[in-house]
Amino acid sequence: MPFDPTAPMWGSLLGSCRVHGNVELAEVAAGNLFEIEPGNAATYVMLSNTYAAGRQWEGVASTRKLLKENDGVMKKERGKSWVEIKDKVHTFMAGERKHPRIMEILLELKRGVYKPDAGYELHDVEQGKKLELLKHHSEKLAVCFGLMSLPEGIPIRIMKNLRIxxxxxxxxxxxxxxxxxxxxxxxxxxxxxxWNGHCSCNDFW
Known part of the structure; x- marks a missing residue:
């Protein structure tokens, strides 16, 4: 390349490493991201997920340790998602409790048969708590509210402030x-x- 790779380029490479199971290259990409964006927690999450996908549990543990050691410099932006219903924007935070219809939304979540994958939750808590944290991510709350509020056949459009x-x-x-x-x-x-169980990114983002 005639120029130095940027953080988004390294991030894209790191994301693809998880898809293709290339741990060695993931470590290179993550190492560069740690230098460019030392406070970006997403790098730790993606690297840990790459280790977990390859069942390299020592790598998962070391990444969690690094995350904990750098806790003071992390940019901890709380997950937030928006969905527009009848010209009104509804905002959901991770672990939302203030929305007037939050109890209905949580019941809608419980109605589904989807099983969360605790491997995507890096908080140092026990397994059951991890699953609860995953269930209440802001985009899940937003899509459930969209299902409750929009007529059948109408697409649900969600904006999110972090990477899904x-x-x-x-x-x-x-x-x-x-x-x-x-x-x-x-x-x-x-x-x-x-749509129909598939995503336009073909699971590569």
Whole structure:
């Protein structure tokens, strides 16, 4: 390349390493990202997921240790998603409790048969708590509210302030198939168009 790779380029390479199971190259990409963006927690998450996908549990443990050691310099932006219903924007935070219809939304989540993958949750808590944290990611809450509020056949469009996690990505594919609903998620990286159990990114983002 005639110029130095940028953080998004290294991030794209790191993301592809998980898809293709290339741990060695993932470590190179993550190492460069640690230098360019030392406070970006997403790098630790993607590297840990790459180790976990390859069942390299020592790598997962070391990444978690690094994350904990650098806790003081991390940019901890809380996950937030928006969905527009009848010209009104509804905002959901991760672990939302203030929305007037939050209890209905949580019941809608429980109604589904989707099983969360705790491997995508890096908080140092026990397994059951990890699953609860994953269930309440903001985009999951937003899509459930969209299912409750929009007529059948109307696409659900969600905006998110962070990169969609792998578990939420799988959740969206599942919902689009079971509910026969088009779901569009715009995260910090790209648009994801979910339909009939598939995403336009082909699981590469």
């Amino acid at each position: 996690c792998g578990d939420c990505h799988s959740f969206m594919k599942s919902v689009s198939s079971v509910e026969s609903r088009e779901i569009i998620v715009r995260d910090t990286n790209r648009f994801h168009h979910f």
